[in-house]
Amino acid sequence: MSRESLEARLRAIGAERYHDKHPFHHRLHGGDCTPDQVRAWVINRWAYQAAIPMKDAAFMSRVYDPAIRREWRSRIEDHDGGIAEGGGIRRWLKLAEAVGLDPDYVASGRGVLPATQFAVDAYIRYVRDMPLLQAVASSLTELFAPKIHERRIEGLLAHYEFANPESLSYFRKRLTEAPKDVAYGLDWVLTHADTPEKEDMACEALIFKTNVLWAQLDALWGAYVEPDRIPPGAWRPGEGLI
Numbered sequence: 001m002s003r004e005s006l007e008a009r010l011r012a013i014g015a016e017r018y019h020d021k022h023p024f025h026h027r028l029h030g031g032d033c034t035p036d037q038v039r040a041w042v043i044n045r046w047a048y049q050a051a052i053p054m055k056d057a058a059f060m061s062r063v064y065d066p067a068i069r070r071e072w073r074s075r076i077e078d079h080d081g082g083i084a085e086g087g088g089i090r091r092w093l094k095l096a097e098a099v100g101l102d103p104d105y106v107a108s109g110r111g112v113l114p115a116t117q118f119a120v121d122a123y124i125r126y127v128r129d130m131p132l133l134q135a136v137a138s139s140l141t142e143l144f145a146p147k148i149h150e151r152r153i154e155g156l157l158a159h160y161e162f163a164n165p166e167s168l169s170y171f172r173k174r175l176t177e178a179p180k181d182v183a184y185g186l187d188w189v190l191t192h193a194d195t196p197e198k199e200d201m202a203c204e205a206l207i208f209k210t211n212v213l214w215a216q217l218d219a220l221w222g223a224y225v226e227p228d229r230i231p232p233g234a235w236r237p238g239e240g241l242i
């Protein structure tokens with residue numbers, strides 16, 4: 001298979017399975033979420049945000065080639081940032097505050113749904129334990145992220161009072177960060193998936209990752225859109241507010 005046809009296969013996986021298709025996102029971006037459903041999304045998505053630099057550190061701990069580590073380390077810097085200016089994690093907490101949540105409560109990780117935690121932990125473990133090809137390929141959902149970030153900025157600005165350039169700065173910044181990361185990751189996968197077996201492995205990794213993302217939204221829908229389904233220990237409306 002050529003590089004072009006593997007790339008087409010990866011993109012077809014996104015077209016079918018990326019979480020922009022999930023009904024929770026349609027609801028969020030279309031202005032149909034209640035304030036508590038938005039809060040539940042911010043609290044649970046925090047678990048994903050917090051896991052990203054950990055999985056990137058897990059990845060780097062396995063790589064012997066300094067050239068790859070040099071490319072990869074900006075991912076950690078993008079999220080953690082420096083002491084003074086912070087990074088994506090701090091920008092996420094700005095969003096938390098804007099929707100009326102205490103940022104310390106959100107950053108504590110309390111109230112995250114069990115299924116969300118299982119999904120993000122599975123992502124960290126996958127990147128730590130699987131062949132490097134699959135560890136890299138699992139990040140390629142970011143091929144599809146700029147489109148959903150643009151849609152989210154537009155949808156939130158149109159429908160919710162909390163939305164403004166400051167509260168949404170996380171997504172705006174990702175519009176320039178993600179394409180740089182994914183260009184490197186995609187090229188690496190297309191170069192290293194040089195047998196039919198490895199091509200299948202890369203595709204399986206991307207499917208795994210779309211499942212990690214989908215499962216988080218299924219968990220949100222189950223707990224906060226369906227009535228009376230919040231699991232024990234998970235965030236309940238009224239908790240963790242400013």
Ligand SMILES: O=C(O)c1cc(C(=O)O)c2c(n1)C(=O)C(=O)c1cc(C(=O)O)[nH]c1-2
Binds near residue numbers: 149
């Ligand atoms: O808002 C989204 O829908 C979304 C999706 C994804 C993704 O596709 O995994 C990431 C992000 N955002 C994101 O902001 C981010 O920093 C990020 C890093 C990664 C990764 O797997 O390394 N995915 C994503």
